[in-house]
Amino acid sequence: MPDLLIELFSEEIPARMQAKAADDLRRMVTDKLVAEGLVYDGAKAFVTPRRLALTVHGIPVRQPDLKQERKGPKMGAPDAAVQGFLKAAGLKSLDEAKIQRDPKGDFYIALIEKPGRPAIDVIAEIIPLVIRTFPWPKQMRWGERSAKNGALTWVRPLHSIIATFGIETEEPEVVKFDVAGIEAGRTTRGHRFMAPAEFSVRRFDDYVSKLLDAKVVLDPERRKDVILTEAKNLAFAQGYELVEDQVLLDEVAGLVEWPVVLMGSFDEEFLTIPGEVIRATIRNNQKCFVVKFPSPHDSGGEGSRVGGASSSSAASPTPDPSPPQAGEGRSTRQQVHPHRQHRSLGRRQGYRRRQRARDPCAIERREVLLRE
16 A cells, blocks of 8 residues: 655754644544544554654545435425525436435435545645644744745745655555645755755655765754763763753754764863753853763762763863861951941841842852852
């Protein structure tokens, strides 16, 4: 039975939207196929930063023929009711209708036979509807067509569409349709920098293979495995342990089509900052992972190395500097803030509460600076 391949190629899709978009594409297409009587064997969606893809296996070549009975008016009903029934049922006269006996009387019955249409024609109507009604959380318009009524909206500018349909042993056909001037075909592109040239595909296996040659890993789960495995191996080779972060891994896998793990470092003097602060800024601002000493020798702090997904990183971590001796921190604070010697305990606690409300990390940063 024939298989369907769809790819929607665009500018970069935000990582946080990708997983739901893949699920929405699979759900919307398969629901409409079933509603049209095209029951399939299986479907799976994929997503990368620049493409949504769907493969549906085992679709019938054409819809099944439909036979339907339409109940009409009673015998002897007004002529207007009879004419309306004939028009709705597509009959020329009452001679083409049957009479069904019922306890409430005799009724006219029309037997309507609707021949099935080729599946490729049905699909050509389904895909444009899915694209135009796709539930992106945020959408945009672009180009000259954006000023016109009914302009296409998408999460980022949509560049090309692949839609092929056919059995495995034959050359698949292109599903003919266009959306806002973008015609469906069989051409796509690889990695933006390493393989930007266009190439043609036929069916899903051919599509995945050619994308891999063009430096694109289609399956997001495979990209996650590559990032996690290589990051662990690279950290281990340097004598450290990766601090795993599943949420960050999910996001980073949505930022790259061809993950390559690298290592880098930052100045060791920043290790005086609490580990939670280091992790937060590296994770949220740099989209990188951090490493630490292996568990048997864990000093309790983070290493000075970091790692990211198009880049994963690190340099030699050193233990936190020795804490100040008893009384040392207090005398330093008094030298820096001599006016605080005259505050009462209650006023001092109130001051700290107000500072914490303005900036929860202010107190901790002040303590670090004073210890130095």
